[in-house]
Amino acid sequence: MRVNQLTISNLRNLKNPTLSFSPQLNIIYGPNAAGKSSLLEALYILGNGRSFRTSKHNKVINDDNQDITVFAKLESSGASHKLGFNRKRNGETAIKLNGEIVKRLSTLAKLSPVQILSPEQYDLLIKGPGARRKQLDWGVFHVEHSILSTWQKCHKILLQRNQLLKRKAPYSDVSVWDKQLVNLSQQVTQLRQAYCDKINPLFSQFAKAFIQQADCHLELYPGWSDKDDIGLAELYKSQFEKDKQLGFTQSSIHKADLKFLLARNKKAGDYLSRGQQKLLITAFKLAQLKAMQEYGQQSPLFLMDDIGAELDANHQTQLLDLLAQQPVNQQIFITCVHLAPLKPLIEQYDQVKMFHVEHGQVEEVSSNAMVI
Numbered sequence: 385m386r387v388n389q390l391t392i393s394n395l396r397n398l399k400n401p402t403l404s405f406s407p408q409l410n411i412i413y414g415p416n417a418a419g420k421s422s423l424l425e426a427l428y429i430l431g432n433g434r435s436f437r438t439s440k441h442n443k444v445i446n447d448d449n450q451d452i453t454v455f456a457k458l459e460s461s462g463a464s465h466k467l468g469f470n471r472k473r474n475g476e477t478a479i480k481l482n483g484e485i486v487k488r489l490s491t492l493a494k495l496s497p498v499q500i501l502s503p504e505q506y507d508l509l510i511k512g513p514g515a516r517r518k519q520l521d522w523g524v525f526h527v528e529h530s531i532l533s534t535w536q537k538c539h540k541i542l543l544q545r546n547q548l549l550k551r552k553a554p555y556s557d558v559s560v561w562d563k564q565l566v567n568l569s570q571q572v573t574q575l576r577q578a579y580c581d582k583i584n585p586l587f588s589q590f591a592k593a594f595i596q597q598a599d600c601h602l603e604l605y606p607g608w609s610d611k612d613d614i615g616l617a618e619l620y621k622s623q624f625e626k627d628k629q630l631g632f633t634q635s636s637i638h639k640a641d642l643k644f645l646l647a648r649n650k651k652a653g654d655y656l657s658r659g660q661q662k663l664l665i666t667a668f669k670l671a672q673l674k675a676m677q678e679y680g681q682q683s684p685l686f687l688m689d690d691i692g693a694e695l696d697a698n699h700q701t702q703l704l705d706l707l708a709q710q711p712v713n714q715q716i717f718i719t720c721v722h723l724a725p726l727k728p729l730i731e732q733y734d735q736v737k738m739f740h741v742e743h744g745q746v747e748e749v750s751s752n753a754m755v756i
């Protein structure tokens with residue numbers, strides 16, 4: 385997928401730019417608080433219907449305005465599309481694809497997948513499992529769309545079962561849902577596991593290069609522990625009293641986790657330095673990108689916010705080398721304060737566009753005019 389043109393209205397401090405992008409490398413640079421990340425936010429909204437920096441939609445709308453609009457001309461799965469997204473302060477949202485109203489956010493996700501690496505994600509290893517599960521399911525969805533409906537059905541049943549548990553219903557009532565729940569939990573887990581199997585060698589390879597630790601790997605915790613190998617159906621039976629006491633189901637896909645492990649199964653979050661954790665997340669994101677390039681329906685936009693901020697010079701060079709090896713149809717957007725470290729990367733691309741941002745004003749500048 386690639387975005388050819390983007391028009392942004394009333395997003396944070398941006399002065400409503402219309403921009404034409406390179407199908408390969410786009411560099412967005414300028415001083416702090418210029419509006420660089422805001423530009424990436426607009427691109428992210430195209431694929432997700434929300435910001436990557438906040439869950440509070442109103443924060444993204446310019447203080448003096450009542451709504452934001454992001455409009456893009458893009459190419460996806462070999463066809464050209466016009467995609468418009470509008471959100472008002474009261475939360476009302478309108479999405480239009482080629483003039484037709486779109487109701488589901490999953491349509492956006494399928495049409496314009498976006499992968500982002502930003503400082504907001506560097507604490508993924510020390511956060512709760514929810515954030516890792518989200519990243520995992522994002523990846524699974526983009527190589528196997530069917531996970532979404534199975535996941536939704538599973539969560540619906542969990543909701544019904546939990547309502548009964550809260551009401552202290554008897555086992556005979558609650559267990560009506562167990563067979564379906566077992567079935568759906570296993571289906572989701574199989575898809576998650578298949579994705580982990582695909583991504584693991586890619587992740588290990590990037591992780592080894594970045595943090596010089598052999599045997600870095602990902603392990604899926606399905607959301608229940610079955611040490612005695614009795615099966616999920618039996619677990620529901622044996623956990624019923626505890627579930628009733630708690631008022632919710634303890635074991636299913638809502639408790640899954642993606643574990644980042646080092647040699648001898650040490651938890652990466654407990655062992656690595658902050659800097660190494662950031663590098664490991666970078667390795668994970670690159671592995672997800674590669675998995676989509678190899679197994680997905682299409683390659684996502686790859687957004688890298690503040691590329692220089694979190695890496696030392698060596699690791700930055702390593703990352704830039706990897707970016708220089710991306711397939712020619714991979715569209716990349718990078719924000720930075722200083723251009724100088726990006727010079728070797730820029731020189732390796734045929735089609736580069738550079739945008740200078742200051743006080744919300746975005747201007748395309750010639751890459752030949754790059755003064756370093």
Ligand SMILES: Nc1ncnc2c1ncn2[C@@H]1O[C@H](COP(=O)(O)OP(=O)(O)OP(=O)(O)O)[C@@H](O)[C@H]1O
Pocket residue numbers: 395396397398414415416417418419420421422423442443444445446447448690721
């Ligand atoms: N709702 C809003 N309305 C108007 N301005 C806003 C709004 N939200 C944030 N801003 C301002 O927009 C500016 C742009 O922020 P942004 O994070 O995009 O800058 P940046 O160039 O990525 O900065 P940095 O290099 O420091 O990360 C900031 O000055 C911020 O205070």
